[in-house]
Amino acid sequence: MTLGFLVRGIVIGFSIAAPVGPIGVLCIRRTLADGRTAGLVTGLGAATADTIYGFMAAFGLTALTDFLVGGQGWIRLLGGAFLLYLGIRTVRTPPAERAARLRGSGLFGAYATTFMLTLTNPMTILSFVAIFATIGVGTSRADPLAAAFLVLGVFLGSALWWLTLSGVVGALRSRFDLGQVTWVNRISGGIITAFGIAAIVSLAPH
DSSP states (O other): OHHHHHHHHHHHHHHHHOSOSHHHHHHHHHHHHHOHHHHHHHHHHHHHHHHHHHHHHHTTOHHHHHHHHHTHHHHHHHHHHHHHHHHHHHHHOOOOSSOOOOOTHHHHHHHHHHHHHHHTOTHHHHHHHHHHHHTTOSSTTSOHHHHHHHHHHHHHHHHHHHHHHHHHHHHHGGGOOHHHHHHHHHHHHHHHHHHHHHHHHTTSOO
């Protein structure tokens, strides 16, 4: 029974992580610039945040959920501003002739960036609430062990997506020369900036 919830969690985590948004663009760009490890660590930051939201949804932490959803305006504003900063910085960053070997603080920074960015999208938790409710998790009568296996599956599924994405992009990395990486920086920076603008504009009253 619990194994079934683990498998469901893996499918849910993979499915929620897979759509390519600003985090996916960052993962691709960092994999091309700094290697597979940097890309994977970038994705794991997002996977950790997804897991936290999944935990809240699975264990019915409604007070915290309501707080995050209620405060999504200023949270999204912070996230949008951060995306604008990252996008502009990415456009203006010249590609290195040799990939940097990120260690220590460099990898932590790659992880922390996407962790915080993913947390600035509180609507993610509503996705988990809706999905978990359909399989009987996240209610007062839910089995805590089943919920724990579901949350573990969410992390594994999300991590599997980022491992796949960074692996595929890493395998193609040797085909990119300096000029092509320059355009990758410009295009990815432009996309990230657009996501930031969209997040901020979405806060304007209709």
